[in-house]
Amino acid sequence: MYKCKHFSIHELVPRKVFEQRGCKAWELLDERLLITLDNLRERYGSITVNNYYWGKDREWSGLRTSDSPYYSPFSQHTFGRAADCLFANKSAEAVRQEILASPYNSDFKLIGSIELGVSWLHFDVRNCARIKKYYP
């Protein structure tokens, strides 16, 4: 089982899942997502996914359950295959452009799809012709 080196499980699942499953919640997330999150963290520095654990407002940027106001049955977030990332040291757009410019780079090779035109980096590890690009 892969567990992130640079993220705690509460950063990747919502509060209820963290409370009910604890460390077993790692099993709900695709290891390709987790490996890529660590790659991005090592390449770009500090990343925020969820931060509710520290009293802040982000709870639905990793795994999403039907409790979420953003829930959609076929979202990659629903399957534990997507993350929305904010970077402390770089804009999401700059990171997005780097990924799209070198999709075969070893840090990016597991990324399936990228969302365009948003102020965060959404990436997911869906099964598709990569790198698929879409607008929300």
Ligand SMILES: [Zn+2]
């Ligand atoms: Zn997303």
